[in-house]
Amino acid sequence: MIPRYCDQCGSKLDDWAFDGRERKWCEDCERPVFRNAVPCAGVTVVDGERVLLVERTAEPGVGDWSIPAGHLEVEEEPREGASRELEEETGLTVDPAALTLLEATQLESPGEKHVVSVGYAARAADAAGTPEAGSDASAVEWVAVGELGERPLRPHVERRVAAALDALD
Template identity: 50%
Template sequence: MVSRPPTFCPDCGTRLESFTFENRERKRCPACERIAWHNPVPCAGVAVVDRSGTESAVLCVERGVPPGVGEWTIPGGHMEIGEEPPEAAARELEEETGISVDPADLEVLSASTMPPREGKHVVTVHYVADLADAEGEPVAGSDATAARFWTPAAFDASGETFRPVHEQRFREAAALPE
């Protein structure tokens, strides 16, 4: 399995050839006849919601590294080997914002795919947590330039932009009932 379209066999290094298998174009090694599966990368993120105001606010980060530098996202990232999705979401949240949550306190918000970027496909499990169940103060992590709570109205008035898919998750989290 590879995260970007393969060119060479990951086992023996032979240039791959295209063929049709299960009604899809695949890549296969002509030397060892193995299929080089091109699968999406699993990611996880968490929307922390502050319900203390008249309008719910959601913790977001402004990306400081590619892809999407300057765009806002729900904190999240790649899952590590041996990590459960809620653990990955909680770890990424703390790395990107300084806010910590117990993975057991996370509830599934949704799952979505990002548009492919340079052949890389990503599937993200999005979680939601209440700020009352979190600890810490928002601070931008190493791959972010800002971490802050946004209400939908404040974001709409700001002229800022979201990465694809993240705006929908932001609005869904903000609209959740208490």
């Protein structure tokens, strides 16, 4: 979200060009107010030619199918956060050390919120438990890679699934 008021003093912010970009500026504090991307992490779980997807219940993309993922907690390593999010959304557990790094990238922004996502892959054989929809998911399913296009997907899903299949080959 674009800030309108200073998070330090509450004063209304002005526009200001700084470091070649338009920024917000607090005249009273004499400082720029930066907008930073939110760090997230997720796990693409692969079982042969199937991947585990969740149907989202939270914006952005309510009703879209996505890889289990979410915001990192303060002082949480991305691997740990990805593993935690997998468990929260699907009930599956995986040792963070078993995760294979796929990418760290800024995802397509659906609005004012910007996300930097760290993507990991894991084999189903490295996960324990039975998939069951948890927080932020109305459903969880194993989806054949060839059937991904039959569902409404978040924009990064197909790219990340392809990367996971390549990495775990």
